[in-house]
Amino acid sequence: MNAVTYVRQNTIALRPTLDSMTGARLAAIALATITGGVHLYLYWTQSFVPFLLAGIGFLTMAALVPTTFDHRLLYLGGIPFTAMQVVAWIQLGMPDFQLGVADKTVQLLLICLLGYLYVSERRNEATARVDVETPEPKGAIR
Amino acid sequence: MSTHRRGVLKALALVAVLVTAILAGCTSGTADEGAAGLQLPNEPDYKGYLDNTDNYDYTHDMRGQEAVTIEVGSKGNMGDYGFGPAAVAVSPGTTVTWVWTGSGGTHNVVADEGTFNSGPPVAEKGTTFEYTFDKPGVYRYACEPHEAMGMKGAIFVTPDQSGGPSSGAGAESGDSSGSESIEYSVNRHLELGHRLG
Numbered sequence: 442m443n444a445v446t447y448v449r450q451n452t453i454a455l456r457p458t459l460d461s462m463t464g465a466r467l468a469a470i471a472l473a474t475i476t477g478g479v480h481l482y483l484y485w486t487q488s489f490v491p492f493l494l495a496g497i498g499f500l501t502m503a504a505l506v507p508t509t510f511d512h513r514l515l516y517l518g519g520i521p522f523t524a525m526q527v528v529a530w531i532q533l534g535m536p537d538f539q540l541g542v543a544d545k546t547v548q549l550l551l552i553c554l555l556g557y558l559y560v561s562e563r564r565n566e567a568t569a570r571v572d573v574e575t576p577e578p579k580g581a582i583r
Numbered sequence: 584m585s586t587h588r589r590g591v592l593k594a595l596a597l598v599a600v601l602v603t604a605i606l607a608g609c610t611s612g613t614a615d616e617g618a619a620g621l622q623l624p625n626e627p628d629y630k631g632y633l634d635n636t637d638n639y640d641y642t643h644d645m646r647g648q649e650a651v652t653i654e655v656g657s658k659g660n661m662g663d664y665g666f667g668p669a670a671v672a673v674s675p676g677t678t679v680t681w682v683w684t685g686s687g688g689t690h691n692v693v694a695d696e697g698t699f700n701s702g703p704p705v706a707e708k709g710t711t712f713e714y715t716f717d718k719p720g721v722y723r724y725a726c727e728p729h730e731a732m733g734m735k736g737a738i739f740v741t742p743d744q745s746g747g748p749s750s751g752a753g754a755e756s757g758d759s760s761g762s763e764s765i766e767y768s769v770n771r772h773l774e775l776g777h778r779l780g
């Protein structure tokens with residue numbers, strides 16, 4: 442696949458799909474929506490632009506899960522994006538402490554889940570590819 | 584330049600204008616300090632304490648008032664993380680009341696030398712905290728949750744009515760001679776002149 446096709450597939454040719462929707466993917470949607478919502482609320486009450494960007498980022502992440510978007514990129518991009526939020530909160534002096542602790546718990550869970558999804562879906566893909574490429578030889582001795 | 588590229592540039596320019604307009608709409612409005620004081624002839628030296636406080640413009644001269652109000656959670660430091668105004672000059676005996684705007688999350692008011700402390704951070708609009716400044720000096724304070732973001736302020740308490748910290752005698756010693764009141768009324772006239780002019 443060349444770069445142009447790849448970009449096309451992940452932008453204008455993007456379409457929603459519920460294929461391979463799993464419990465883990467649903468959980469990732471839920472967690473990203475929660476922290477995205479929290480950040481939009483924080484932007485609403487505090488006018489801090491990075492909150493708006495984080496909110497849009499997390500909601501976009503959630504919205505891209507039930508689509509044909511390259512999930513490997515989604516997971517690999519989502520992990521550092523989310524980790525950055527945790528680091529930024531600590532660096533800024535952990536403001537809004539209680540809400541912050543709850544939100545960062547959600548974000549740490551999301552990081553773990555994205556890691557799990559990346560590994561497990563890659564493994565599934567690999568298994569599927571092996572199945573296709575090397576069908577079981579017929580009449581083999583078992 | 585091709586017409587196509589020109590079209591793209593035009594579109595980009597339009598987006599830039601829209602974004603600017605939206606941002607301007609978001610930042611304007613609320614939190615203009617009520618009784619904004621005039622500037623002092625000589626700005627006090629806060630020793631770099633307010634260097635990362637982007638809503639610190641100058642020390643607002645509010646000397647001669649018995650009560651002064653400062654907003655907690657006014658516009659500043661990329662959000663609602665400012666004390667408004669960040670720096671004020673008051674006369675000894677002035678009661679300063681901090682009033683929470685309800686924006687910017689939880690805040691508190693804590694003097695860096697422990698002179699005053701409003702307690703744990705709270706968010707509720709209308710919360711107040713007051714402290715009466717009897718002793719001349721520079722009082723630096725911050726909101727603990729947002730200190731790293733620049734939510735800091737200073738109260739400059741001075742008996743001197745004629746000008747800034749280093750203008751003339753009596754600035755540090757705090758003597759109240761008869762000439763001071765005359766000087767003060769003259770100063771008032773000048774201030775009025777400033778306001779009218």
Ligand SMILES: [Cu+2]
Pocket residue numbers: 664687689690691726727728729734
């Ligand atoms: Cu604060």
